[in-house]
Amino acid sequence: MPTTKKFLLVQLIIILMFSSASLRSQTARPDGEKKLAHDIYKEFVEIQSGFTTGATTPVAEAAASRLRAAGFPDSDIFVGGANPKKANLVVRYHGTGTLKPLLLLAHIDVVEAKREDWSMDPFQLIERDGFFYGRGTGDDKAQAAIWIANLIQYKKEGFKPDRDIIVALTADEEGGGPFNGVAWLLKNHRDLIDAEFALNEGGWGEESKGKKISNDLQVSEKYVANFRLEVRNKGGHSSMPVPDNAIYRLAAALQRLSNFGFPLKTNEVTAAYFQQMAKIETGPMKEDLAKASNGSQEAMQRLAAATPAWNATLRTTCVATLLEGGHAMNALPQLAAATVNCRVLPEDSVDYVHSTLQKVVADDQVNVKILGEPAPGPASALRPDVVQAVGRATEALWPGVPVVPIMVMGATDGKALRIAGIPTYGVQGIFFDRDDIRFHGRDERLRVQSFYEGQAFLYEAVKTLSKSAAVAKVDVH
Ligand SMILES: [Zn+2]
Numbered sequence: 001m002p003t004t005k006k007f008l009l010v011q012l013i014i015i016l017m018f019s020s021a022s023l024r025s026q027t028a029r030p031d032g033e034k035k036l037a038h039d040i041y042k043e044f045v046e047i048q049s050g051f052t053t054g055a056t057t058p059v060a061e062a063a064a065s066r067l068r069a070a071g072f073p074d075s076d077i078f079v080g081g082a083n084p085k086k087a088n089l090v091v092r093y094h095g096t097g098t099l100k101p102l103l104l105l106a107h108i109d110v111v112e113a114k115r116e117d118w119s120m121d122p123f124q125l126i127e128r129d130g131f132f133y134g135r136g137t138g139d140d141k142a143q144a145a146i147w148i149a150n151l152i153q154y155k156k157e158g159f160k161p162d163r164d165i166i167v168a169l170t171a172d173e174e175g176g177g178p179f180n181g182v183a184w185l186l187k188n189h190r191d192l193i194d195a196e197f198a199l200n201e202g203g204w205g206e207e208s209k210g211k212k213i214s215n216d217l218q219v220s221e222k223y224v225a226n227f228r229l230e231v232r233n234k235g236g237h238s239s240m241p242v243p244d245n246a247i248y249r250l251a252a253a254l255q256r257l258s259n260f261g262f263p264l265k266t267n268e269v270t271a272a273y274f275q276q277m278a279k280i281e282t283g284p285m286k287e288d289l290a291k292a293s294n295g296s297q298e299a300m301q302r303l304a305a306a307t308p309a310w311n312a313t314l315r316t317t318c319v320a321t322l323l324e325g326g327h328a329m330n331a332l333p334q335l336a337a338a339t340v341n342c343r344v345l346p347e348d349s350v351d352y353v354h355s356t357l358q359k360v361v362a363d364d365q366v367n368v369k370i371l372g373e374p375a376p377g378p379a380s381a382l383r384p385d386v387v388q389a390v391g392r393a394t395e396a397l398w399p400g401v402p403v404v405p406i407m408v409m410g411a412t413d414g415k416a417l418r419i420a421g422i423p424t425y426g427v428q429g430i431f432f433d434r435d436d437i438r439f440h441g442r443d444e445r446l447r448v449q450s451f452y453e454g455q456a457f458l459y460e461a462v463k464t465l466s467k468s469a470a471v472a473k474v475d476v477h
Contacts, residue, residue, distance in 0.1 A: 026456060027397050027452075027453050027456055028449075028452040028453060028455070028456050029153070029452070029455055029456050029459060033149065033150075033153050033455070034452055034455070036149045036152065036153070037145055037146055037149035037150075037451070037452070037455050038451075040062075040063070040066060040145040040148050040149050041125065041132070041137075041141060041142060041145035041146075041451070042125040043062050044059055044062065044063075044108065044136065044141040044144055044145050045123070045124075045125040045132075045134040045135070045136050045137060045141050046123055046124060046125060046134075047059050047062065047123075048123050049108055049109050049110055049136070050109070050110055050111070050112040050113065050135075051109050051110070051111060051112060051172060051174045051175040052112060052175070053112060054109070054110070055085035055086070056081070056085070056086055056087055056088070056108045056109050056169075056170075056171040056172070056181070057079075057081070057084065057085055057086065057087035059089075059108040059144075059169065060079045060081075060087040060088060060089035060108065060169060060171075061079060061087070061089075063089045063091075063144075063148050063169055064077050064079050064089055064091075066148060066152065067091050067148065067151075067152065070152040070155060070156070071155060072091060072093075072155065076091055076092045076093070076094070077089070077090075077091050078090040078091070078189070078192055080189075081171050081179065081181055081184055082171070082178060082179040082180075082181075082184045083179050086109075086171040086172055086179040086181070087171065088168060088169060088170045088171050088181035088184070088185060089108075089167075089168070089169040090166065090167070090168045090169075090185065090189070090192045090193060091148075091151065091166070091167050092164050092165075092166050092192075093151055093154060093155060093161070093164065093165040093166075093167075094164055095160065095161035095162050095163045095164050095165065095466060096160060096161070096162050096163075097162075097163070097164070098162040098163065098468055099162045099163035099196065099466075099468055100163060100195065100196035101163050101164035101165070101166050101194065101195040101196060102161075102163050102164070102165050102166070102195055102196065102197065102198070102199070102462070102465055102466055103166045103167075103168060103193055103195035103197070103198035103199070103417075103422065104147045104151075104165065104166065104167045104168070104198070104199050104462065105167075105168050105170065105182070105198050105199065105200040105201075105413060105414075105417070105424075106140050106141075106143040106144035106147055106167075106168075106169055106170070106200070106201060107140050107144070107169070107170050107171070107172075107173030107174070107181070107201070107413060108140075108141065108144050108169045108170065108171065109171050109172050109173060109174050109175075110135045110136040110139070110141070110174065111135070111139070111174050111439075111440045113135035113442075113444075117442050118442050118443055119442070119443050120133055120443070122134060122135040122444070123135060125137070127448060130447060130448055130449070131445040131446065131447055131448060132445060132446050132447075132448055132451060133443060133444070133445045134444065134445075135444055136444070137444050137445055137446045138430075138432065138438065138439050138444055138445070138446045139201070139439040139440065139444070140173070140201045142428075142430055142446055142451055142454060143201055143428055143430070143454070143458075144169050146451075146454060146455045146458050147167045147169070147458070148167060148169075149455065150455065150458060150459045150462065151165065151167055153459070154463075159463065161463075161466035161467065162466060162467050162468045163196070163466050165462065165466055166192070166193060166195060168181070168182075168185065168192075168193050170182050170185065170413065171184075173412065173413050180413070180416070181413075182413040182416045182417060183416055186416060186417075186420050190420075193422075194422070195422055196422075196423075197380070197383065197386065197422060197423040197424065197425065198414070198417050198422050198423070198424040198425070199424075199425050199426075199427055199458075199461075199462070199465075200218075200412060200413060200414045200417070200424050200425070200426050200427075201412055201414075201426055201428060202218035202221075202408060202412045202414055202426025203215075203216040203217050203218035203406060203425070203426035203427045203428060204216060204428045204429075204430050204431065204432055205398075205401075205428070205429060205430060205431030205432065205450070206431070206432070206434045207431045207432060207433050207434065208433070208434055208435065212398050212401045212431055213280060213401070213434070214276065214280060214401060214402050214403070214404040215390070215394045215398070215401055215402070215403050215404070215427075215429060215431075216403075216404050216405075216406045216426075216427070217386075217387070217390055217403050217404065217405050217406065217425055217426070217427050218405075218406050218407075218408055218412075218414070218425065218426025218427070219269045219379055219380050219382060219405050219406065219407065219425060219426075220267075220269050220346050220377070220378070220379030220380060220407040220408075220418075221346070221377055221407065221408050221409075221410070221411050221412065221414065221415050221418075222312075222316075222343045222344055222345060222346065222407065222408070222409050223343075223344050223346065223374060223375060223376050223377050223411070223415070224341070224342070224343060224344070224374060224411070225342045225344050225350050225353055225370065225374035226339060226340070226341055226342070226370075226371040226372060226374075227318070227339070227340045227342065227353075227354070227357055227368055227369060227370055227371060228337055228338070228339055228340075228367075228368075228369045228371055229250060229253055229254070229320075229337060229338045229339075229340060229357075229361065229366055229367070229368055230250075230335070230336075230337040230366070230367045230369065231246040231247075231249045231250045231253075231335070231336045231337070231365055231366050231367070232246065232334060232335055232367075233245065233246040233249075233332065233333060233334055233335075233336075234334065235327075235331055235332040235333060235334035236331070236332045237330070237331065237332070238329075238330045238331055238332055239330070241332060242332070245332060245333065246325065246332075246333040246334065246335060246336040247325050247326065247333045247336045249336070249363060249365055249366060250325065250336035250337070250338060250366065251336075252363070253361040253362075253363055253366045254320050254338055256360055256361060256362060257318065257320065257340065257357070257360055257361065258320075260360045261304075261315060262315040262316040262317065262318070262348075262356065263315060264297060264300040264301060264304055264314045264315050265300075265314065265315065265345075266292065266293065266295065266300070266314065267345065267346070267347055267379065267407075268379065268381070268382060269379055269382065269405050269406070269407045270313050270314065270407055271293045271294075271295075272293070272382065272404075272405040273293075273313070273404055273405050273406055273407070274289045274290070274292045274293035274303075275289075275290065275293040276402050276403070276404040276405070277289045277404065278290035278293065279402060280402065280404075285302075285303065285306060287299075288302050288303055289303065292314070300314050312343060312409055313407065315345070316342060316343065316344045316345050316348045316353060317342065317343050318340050318341070318342040318343075318353070318357065319340065319341055319342075320338045320339070320340050320341075321339050321340070321341045322338065322339035323337075323338050323339075324336070324337050324338075325337060339371070340357065342357075343409055344374070344376065345407075346376060346377060346378055346379045346407070347379070349376065350370065350374050350376065354368065354370055375415075375419060376419075377411075377414075377415035377418050377419055378418050378419070379407070379418075380414075380418055380423035380424055380425060381423060382405060383423065383425075385465060386425050386465065387403065387405075388464075389460075389461045389464040389465045390403050390425075390427055390461055391403045392460075392461075392464060393429065393457050393460040393461040393464065394429065394457070396460065397429070397453060397456060397457055397460075406426075408426075412426065414426055427461070428454055428457075428458070429453065429454045429456075429457025429458055429461070430446065430450050430451065430453070430454035430457075431447070431450045431453070431454075432446070432447075432450070
């Protein structure tokens, strides 16, 4: 990362911290707006939209009828998708057109949930002990409901944004595949969702032991590349072994891989992440976090050794995950093969990882082959207007809680948008206990208060981002 850019980033974070300190705003919207968000949320959660057994079309239609009832014209509402059960909803709220549109994305399919696996019906929104329970309460129907409720509120207020605000509720994020709504919209109706940038799931607030730690802003994702290491040999009878053995060759190659680590480095996002973590951390790692953000190799080595998560943040990783070989107990192996799963930093290319693996294996009898077609996803630049709007809304609701830019190891629909040239930021302002994340699991839940705080947070952040004044205040180029 160029020093000037890093300097600007530091400057930006400092500006952020001071410019917003005096702002305070309500931590929840007025009762009428809360009720609307709640009712939409309940309706969405109670429609079964499981990836394999359910349908997103009724969710899209429920949203469409709410919007029509609120006065959105049919010409601004689109319902359609790759399959009659897998519809998406896209709605446009018109601004003055001074700026390019802002896209607000949420997926409306959910991971399957079986009644017998849960303590309650997963497709009923149940409020108990301060939590909303139900499949999709966290992933991702809260954000979907909030986008719709807030859009209806903007219209009610007569809010005039400087850019169109587009909300897209999409199908099949969880399983990907042929009916993925974002991929389908990009391919068939790019005009409907084309935007200067997008907000999506993927970054939430982290809470630990009841204390808010950070409001995460997801800016990039690692991508997956799988390789097959394969050794072929003419084989023979096992009673007369020869030194040239496919299993031994593969084993030696894997041994070399296990001793290898890709270079440790930071990028714009992870440097900012470590810098913010240095402020939060109180333990012995505090100093190393700060040093790592400034490029210290020694500090990065200590962090990588400290936790697998930091190791994975600081480098591309490749690890053997599957093994096969031999065909009979009494025959020399004719084939030995391993699958190596790589999680690649956005700035590392597939070719680079491929050629590095070949060098590490260092044996031309071991064929290193790419499986499938890995699709690298670029990082979204840390746009000053996004960082500032998120920072201001965060400081106003939860004074002192830092915004932490993150790169995640998993994948969301944000990747497809980034590849298509729409920078995408995962941000929700919905806080979860980081020691009790239940997405995809049993008894998924979200704190009632966090839902309403998320509504208020996104209401403010989106308003700020759809006004041109948001850009002017920060002196970063
Ligand atoms: Zn999700």
